[in-house]
Amino acid sequence: MNRRVVITGIGVLAPGGVGTKAFWNLLVEGRTATRRISFFDASPFRSQVAAQVDFDAELQGLTPQQIRRMDRATQFAVVTAREAVADSGMEFAELDPPRTGVTVGSAVGATMGLDQEYRVVSDGGRRWLVDHEYAVPHLYGHLVPSSMAAEVAWAVGAEGPTTVVSTGCTSGLDAVGYARDLILEGSADVMVAGATDAPISPITVACFDAIKATTPRNDDPEHASRPFDNNRNGFVLGEGSAIFVLEDLEHARKRGAHLFAEIAGFASRCNAFHMTGLRPDGREMAEAIRVALHEAHMRPEDIDYINAHGSGTKQNDRHETAAFKRALGEHAYRTPVSSIKSMIGHSLGAIGSLEIAASALAIEHGVVPPTANLHEPDPECDLDYVPLIAREQRTDTVLSVGSGFGGFQSAMVLTRPERAQR
Amino acid sequence: MSSATVVTGIGVTAPNGLGTDAYWSATLRGQSGIGPLTRFEPQQYPARLAGEVSGFTAEDYLPNRLIPQTDHMTRMALVAADWALADAGVVAEQLPEFSMGVITAASAGGFEFGQRELEALWSRGGQYVSAYQSFAWFYAVNTGQISIRNGMRGPSGVVVSDQAGGLDAVAQARRQLRKGVGLVVSGGVDGCLCPWGWVAQLASGRLSRSDDPDRAYLPFDAEAAGHVPGEGGAILVLEDAEFARQRGAGRSYGEIVGYAATFDPKPGSGRPAGLRRAIELALADAGIRVQEVDAVFADAAAVPELDGIEAEAITEVFRPGGVAVTAPKTMTGRLYAGGGPLDLVAALLSIRDRVLPPTINVTLAPQYEIDLVTGTPRKAAVDVALVIARGHGGFNSVMVLRGGP
Amino acid sequence: MTQQKELTLQGLTTILKAAAGADEEVDLEGDILDVEFADLGYDSLALMETGSRIERQFGVRLNEATVLSATTPRAFLAVVNESLAQAA
Incomplete structure (x- = not known):
């Protein structure tokens, strides 16, 4: 039983444009999407630049209830998972739920939601004994980021092995590697797998400030991310999501799927x-x-x-x-x-x-x-x-x-x- | 090359016992670690009981340099890993560094550490946030710290699937052993007993509001009304049997022979829950017949609907009363990512000592046709045990263990 | 905010211990002025946390590059005290 794993669908939300096509165009044109942070007043922070996604959850088809209960990173994951399934040419009805699993990678989970909700229940950091009366009903879903995988599974109708892989900044590779293993061993034929993060929040900016890992190049945000350049001085925080449909090669061939690449x-x-x-x-x-x-x-x-x-x-x-x-x-x-x-x-x-x-x-x-x-x-x-x-x-x-x-x-x-x- | 995955070392930090022996003897005595919260003043909250690990002083076990950069649950995880490695007789420096990995489960990360830093940020400003915040709270912290402390450079990982995650981590460790890694430190130690974590847990709607430690967490009981959260868990040393033999390891506690994970359908879809399928797949993976299973360690949600689903799945697979079922977590509370691994420990020790620990305080509700071990321990020749762990949202993981040869 | 003119070695070790703990093998009360921080058990994170505590406690801004280039307590104190003198 020599199974092989191929990518048959891609869903992307990245800074600089919505969707896979916009993402690829930005990359081949060598344009940058790094800007001054606009989500909050970043002026008290050392690093004030980031690459933000131009994202409208409602335009992307999420319901008001989904938007209310999901952190931004989870919203990204659900949108890109649906896009990946659509891109794979698979009808939702074709998916065999028990043979379809989900692996979502995320380094920092619902950080943005947690940061916002903490401010409320703590009255701006004034109360150590935070007030449960002000907690939103979906706060548990923010606490434990496995909710991200659950939401994706519900969105695509998966009932096979489902989990979040969280290995810091390698989560996006490791989640796909994990999902590939599940197909190779025969635990699933299709895995909806990828990663999401939306960390552009004061607590994240502050914690990278504290170790001077992010760039202080605030006067030139468009040119702030400079890998391998002699004048680089730290990374630029970003956000986004990419989710794939991974399939057993035979499964993909049988349905005549377009094959993007094999994960060899x-x-x-x-x-x-x-x-x-x-x-x-x-x-x-x-x-x-x-x-x-x-x-x-x-x-x-x-x-x-x-x-x-x-x-x-x-x-x-x-x-x-x-x-x-x-x-x-x-x-x-x-x-x-x-x-x-x-x-x-x-x-x-x-x-x-x-x-x-x-x-x-x-x-x-x-x-x-x-x-x-x-x-x-x-x-x-x-x-x-x-x-x-x-x-x-x-x-x-x-x-x-x-x-x-x-x-x-x-x-x-x-x-x-x-x-x-x- | 051998494909057997054996457990050669155990480290426990549990609310009813620090260290494997203390935990196990308390568990067989039916002694609970559930009591009033002491870590913070719980009076204003509608739930006020927890399974706290008492008597744990990190400074007694860990280098002082690690203290400012670690959350409470990471300190317990590091110590549990130390104990597990000592129990296995592993001297990490003597083994090839790429042959050893670390794969743990997490649920909320170092949440208490995170609350302090959020407080610093919002009450005083960004410059008050610790240089250690960038990793002390994140989900990967225990794996990273355990690998550093023990010089383990092989495949490592972290999974998060709420309370199901502990079993998923051990399963991932088994996958890596099958690929040729020699040894993986796995399992989970967890806990977020701080006000911010407490308020987030309250939002699940599943915490017991009782103030009576003996009546608060009653799975499969007619009075089941939520669970008590706890902290702690277990770290296991898993090895490829041949690797263990070659390094001259002593006895093993047993073998991980089967595993499966499923996810429940979206609520309202009308499709059946996924737990029964997970049990059947895990048994198939193990190549073990239903009648060979001697005991089931239940997830024991203590939410009537979830207890019903679990009792039904067990009954459908094993027939009514067809297998002994127990939930020693009635003595610790639910430990999230630490829960599954601690149940694996209980199962392995049941196999070793031919005894099943009881489910305490519970009177089995008449509608559940399971053979629940209540009151006192039950003598039983346990060779094969099945452990169930479920996570909030629909995660079902099942692992099958067998006694060592 | 305490306005002190000078950070002493003892003041520095107190802040180091609070920020990053202390290596059991090292005697911080000994003659450590010219011992490399690495040999005292402190890495760059420990020094960044220490630097940020000093900034908060003394109400000064330390030059990032010079702080990170100070590899011994003597050099570190010199950087801090120069900033304190300039701020005074």
């Missing part, structure tokens, strides 16, 4: 080093890449493009550059590497899935998205980071990597589906 390999490792720090040698990420390639039965030379974590902190950019060299050897120097965070910011748990979407679309369209704002490379980052302008290039195999607080290092190999049919 996946692995994650942990650096066991520091909750926020990275070892400069990139060992654990390199090991994750090595195992993911092994699972995919591929060699380093098979990689046509690397979709990097590229958060735009000095520590990260050097860490993963070292990891690519360690895992791919000389081939690292010949492989285009780019970070879409330069354009849509870093949406924590969601970004890994947005990067999978970009990787699948790179295969589909034969275009590698650029790294925006890269004018003067960090001398210690000496690979080909595709500065400023997208590159047309036949792309059969993509390596997408992520790195997160807690020490998580993940790597996924996506490949052109015809290749999968050998």
Whole structure:
């Protein structure tokens, strides 16, 4: 029983435009969606820039009750899950509920809702013994983010294995990797899987301020996210969601589905080093890449493009550059590497899935998205980071990597589906 | 390569006992850890009882440097992991670092830590938010801290599926062992007994409002009216049986032989609940027949509708009265992500000691046709046990355990 | 807000302990002025938390880059006290 897992539907909500098409256009045009934060008055904070999604829940078809009970990140997930199912060409009636599962990745859950509701029940932080009389009825759903997976399951009619995967900033890769495992082992034929986060809230901004992880480049928000650039000084917070329909290859073939990409390999490792720090040698990420390639039965030379974590902190950019060299050897120097965070910011748990979407679309369209704002490379980052302008290039195999607080290092190999049919 | 997943180490922080032996002897005595909340003044709230872990002083067990950067539940998780590894006789430095992983379940993260930082933010300003907030409250914190403390660099992960999550984490650990990892530290230790967490839990509408610790949490009882939340849980060391043998591990507590997870249909759809299917799939995964199962450790929601669904599923699969059913969590309260793993521990120790712990304080309501172990422990040769854990919203997870060879 | 002119070594260790705890292997009361923070058991997060507590307690702004480049208590105190002197 040699099962293989393919992506047959993509749903995206990203900064800079609603839907998968707008997302891809932004990336290939090298435009940035990083702006001054408008959700709240960010002026007291060190970092005041973010990449926000232009999102109208009602326009996206959510009911008033759904809007009331769901955190923004959950709303994103439900909208992109529906879009992914529609994109897969599958009618909802075709889904066999018990054989369909859901995995939603999220680093910070309903942070935005929790931040807002806390202010109310605590009377602006004045009461330690917060007042339950002011609590909204859906507060439990904010407390435990598994509500995100529940809402998606209800929206698509899934009754198979359902969970949230929350491994910080690798959640988006890990959730898809987890869902893939469920299909490979036969626990499901279809998984609606991906990730969401909507962290642009005062508590998140403040906690990244406290460790100076986000950029203070407040006077130039459009150019604030600068992975691999010598003048970078921290990441730019983002938000968004990407959810996929993953299917067993045979299941997809039988119904004549369009195949975007095969998820040919996946692995994650942990650096066991520091909750926020990275070892400069990139060992654990390199090991994750090595195992993911092994699972995919591929060699380093098979990689046509690397979709990097590229958060735009000095520590990260050097860490993963070292990891690519360690895992791919000389081939690292010949492989285009780019970070879409330069354009849509870093949406924590969601970004890994947005990067999978970009990787699948790179295969589909034969275009590698650029790294925006890269004018003067960090001398210690000496690979080909595709500065400023997208590159047309036949792309059969993509390596997408992520790195997160807690020490998580993940790597996924996506490949052109015809290749999968050998 | 062996495909058996064995449990070689256990670490427990439970409301009725700190450490495996204290927990188990209290559980067999029918001694409850449920009592009035002491962590904060609960008088103004409609629910005032909890299963607090008493006598836990983190400073006695952990480096001082870890204290300012950790929530209470993370400290308990780190200590439970230490105990589990010691119990398994694992010296992490002596094993290949990529052969060991950490996969835990979470529900609300370090919520008490988070409340302090939210308070700092909104009462004093952003510059008062701790440098540790960025990870101390997030859901992945226990996995990250346990991996760092023990130098474990293999596949790691975190799942969140409310109270079902603890079993899902152990199942994910088994998946990784089957892929060739040697050892995974798994399970869950949880808790958010702070005012902000309490108010959020109250919103579920499922907390018992009783002030009588003996009448507050009564699953399968005619007076069932919600549960008492608790804190704590269990961390397990899971190993590939061959890896355990090669490193010279001692006895194992037993083997994880089956697992399945399902999700309930959307309320109002008219479709059947998913629990029965999860039980059947887990048994099929284990290759174990219904009549081979000696005991069921119930989820025991203590919400009449949910008790009804669970009793019905058990009865449909095992026939009325066809299997012993128990809920030792009546002595701890519901521990969210920690609940499933603690039930796995109870099941493994039942197998070891040939005795089933009781469901305390409960008089079985006549409509449930299950053989509930009430009052005192029951002597029983338990070889195969099935553990049920359900999460708010419709998560059903079921795990099957068998005694070691 | 306490307006103090100078942060002493003892003041610094008190704040360090409150911010980030103390490594059991290290005697913070000893002669540590020129010992690297790394050898005292403190990482960059500990120093950032310490810096932010000093800012709040003394009502000053510390230069981020110079604070992070101070790798010993002596260098750290120099940065803080220079900022305090400028603010006075």
